[in-house]
Amino acid sequence: MSDPTARCPEWLIDRMIDGGGSISFHRYMDLVLNDPENGFYSTGRLNIGKYGDFCTSPSLGNDFARLLAIQVVDWLLDLEKSGIESELFSLVEIGPGEGTLSRDLIVAITEIAPALISKIELILVELNPGMRERQEKVVSNLNGINCRWSNIEELISSPVTGVVIANEVLDAFPVERLVFTKNRVFRQGVTFRKINDEYFLEFVDLTPTYEIIKFLKESNNLLKIEFPPKDICNRWVTEWHCDVPIWFGKLSKVLINGSLLVVDYAMESKRYYNASRKDGTLISYRNQEANPNVLKDAGLCDLTSHLCIESTINYALTNGWKFMGETRQGQALLALGLSNFLYTLQNTSSNDLSAALNRRESLLRLVDPMGLGEFRWLAFQKDNSDNLILGNRFLEEPIS
Ligand SMILES: C[S@@+](CC[C@H](N)C(=O)[O-])C[C@H]1O[C@@H](n2cnc3c(N)ncnc32)[C@H](O)[C@@H]1O
Incomplete structure (x- = not known):
C-alpha cells in the first residue's frame, strides 16, 4: 500500500528507473x-x-566540547609521553556537521593546554559539500x-x-533494512507507484x-x-549497518597511533534485536x-538509526x-567534570541569570538519561608502537 504522505520526488523516480524500478533501502537512505x-x-x-532540524550535543553550546x-588533551599528552614521533598530532573530526x-x-x-596547540593540526573529514561550506565559515575564525x-582515501595514503x-x-550511515516473516528474510527495497497522476513511495521485498x-x-x-528473535510478529523489521565494518577497516589505515571516539545512539543487541522492537530503530527528523x-518528505529529512554495541565493537x-x-554519555560527562560546571553556575551574578539558566538547561540535556545522556561513548585505540x-578519564567514576 502506498502511503499518501510519502510523495516521490521526480529526481528519485529517475534514480529508481536507473535501478530497474526499485532500489534497496540502503541505496534509498544514501540518496536522500x-x-x-x-x-x-x-x-x-x-x-x-x-532552532534547526535536530540538536546534537555540540549544538547546545560549547560545554560538550570543553x-x-x-x-x-589527556590522549594527546599520553601520545607525546609515549615517545611516539610525529611532526604534528592530528585531531580528526569525521562528519563535523x-x-x-x-x-x-x-x-x-x-585554554587547557596552550603548549599543545602548535603541535596539533585539525583535519575535518566531511562527505557532503553543502556541510563543508558551512564548516568553513565556522572554523575559518580560528x-x-x-x-x-x-x-x-587521502588520509590512507598519508596516515596520521x-x-x-x-x-x-x-547513525547517518545508510543501512540495509531486513524484513523477517516466520520463516523467511527479505532485503527491504523502495519503489514508486503512480496514483492519480502523482507518484508515491512504497516498500518492496x-x-x-x-x-x-x-x-x-x-x-x-x-x-x-539470534535472527530473528523468538516470538516475532509477522514482518519484523531491523537494520544492518553494513558500511560500519568498511569504515573501521579504512580508518584503521588512517591512524598509525592514537585513539578513536565514537559517540552515537547505540544499544545492546538484546534490546536491539528484540521481538518487541518490531520496526527497528530507524527514524526521520525534521524541524525537531x-x-x-x-519515506515521508524524502530528501528533506534526516534519517538515523542506532548502532548495535556488540556488532560495532566486533567490527572494530x-x-x-x-x-x-x-x-x-551522562556518565562520561560527569566523569569529565560536568557537575563542577553546574556548581560554578550557582555563583553566577544576577546580571547573567538568563544566560546561566540557558547554560544549565543545556548541561542537563547533555546528561538527560531520556535524551543525549543515553548516547554511548565507545573508545578504541591503534597502537603500532x-x-x-x-x-x-571518561570511564572513571564520576566526580560528584
Ligand atoms: C548528524 S550530523 C553530525 C554533525 C556533528 N558531528 C554534530 O555532532 O553536530 C552528520 C554529519 O556527518 C556527515 N557525514 C555523513 N556521512 C559521512 C561520511 N561517510 N563521512 C564523513 N562525513 C559524513 C554529514 O554530512 C554531517 O555533516
Missing part, C-alpha cells in the same frame, strides 16, 4: 541524505541546533591552528597519529544478498545474536520532530582496533 544535488546533507539544506577536550565541535575543541584545548579538510572523533555520524545472509550467520556464530515514517576488533571501553598507554 547524500545525493550530490538533492540529498539532505549534501545540499546543506539541513540545520543542526535548537568537557570532551579534557579527554582529548556545522563545524562547532571542531571549533570549540580547539578553543578549549588552547587563529594559529593548522587546519585542513581531507577524505579517508592523534585523536579521531566521530560524534553522531555512524527484495531477495537478500549473499552479504546479508553472511551477516546473519556471523552474528549468530560470533555474537550469539521525529517521525517513524522514513576485526579491523585492527583495540577496544578501550564504553559508557553512557607497542608502547602506547592511553588513559580514559
Whole structure:
C-alpha cells in the first residue's frame, strides 16, 4: 500500500528507473541524505541546533566540547609521553556537521593546554559539500591552528597519529533494512507507484544478498545474536549497518597511533534485536520532530538509526582496533567534570541569570538519561608502537 504522505520526488523516480524500478533501502537512505544535488546533507539544506532540524550535543553550546577536550588533551599528552614521533598530532573530526565541535575543541584545548596547540593540526573529514561550506565559515575564525579538510582515501595514503572523533555520524550511515516473516528474510527495497497522476513511495521485498545472509550467520556464530528473535510478529523489521565494518577497516589505515571516539545512539543487541522492537530503530527528523515514517518528505529529512554495541565493537576488533571501553554519555560527562560546571553556575551574578539558566538547561540535556545522556561513548585505540598507554578519564567514576 502506498502511503499518501510519502510523495516521490521526480529526481528519485529517475534514480529508481536507473535501478530497474526499485532500489534497496540502503541505496534509498544514501540518496536522500547524500545525493550530490538533492540529498539532505549534501545540499546543506539541513540545520543542526535548537532552532534547526535536530540538536546534537555540540549544538547546545560549547560545554560538550570543553568537557570532551579534557579527554582529548589527556590522549594527546599520553601520545607525546609515549615517545611516539610525529611532526604534528592530528585531531580528526569525521562528519563535523556545522563545524562547532571542531571549533570549540580547539578553543578549549588552547585554554587547557596552550603548549599543545602548535603541535596539533585539525583535519575535518566531511562527505557532503553543502556541510563543508558551512564548516568553513565556522572554523575559518580560528587563529594559529593548522587546519585542513581531507577524505579517508587521502588520509590512507598519508596516515596520521592523534585523536579521531566521530560524534553522531555512524547513525547517518545508510543501512540495509531486513524484513523477517516466520520463516523467511527479505532485503527491504523502495519503489514508486503512480496514483492519480502523482507518484508515491512504497516498500518492496527484495531477495537478500549473499552479504546479508553472511551477516546473519556471523552474528549468530560470533555474537550469539539470534535472527530473528523468538516470538516475532509477522514482518519484523531491523537494520544492518553494513558500511560500519568498511569504515573501521579504512580508518584503521588512517591512524598509525592514537585513539578513536565514537559517540552515537547505540544499544545492546538484546534490546536491539528484540521481538518487541518490531520496526527497528530507524527514524526521520525534521524541524525537531521525529517521525517513524522514513519515506515521508524524502530528501528533506534526516534519517538515523542506532548502532548495535556488540556488532560495532566486533567490527572494530576485526579491523585492527583495540577496544578501550564504553559508557553512557551522562556518565562520561560527569566523569569529565560536568557537575563542577553546574556548581560554578550557582555563583553566577544576577546580571547573567538568563544566560546561566540557558547554560544549565543545556548541561542537563547533555546528561538527560531520556535524551543525549543515553548516547554511548565507545573508545578504541591503534597502537603500532607497542608502547602506547592511553588513559580514559571518561570511564572513571564520576566526580560528584
Ligand atoms: C548528524 S550530523 C553530525 C554533525 C556533528 N558531528 C554534530 O555532532 O553536530 C552528520 C554529519 O556527518 C556527515 N557525514 C555523513 N556521512 C559521512 C561520511 N561517510 N563521512 C564523513 N562525513 C559524513 C554529514 O554530512 C554531517 O555533516
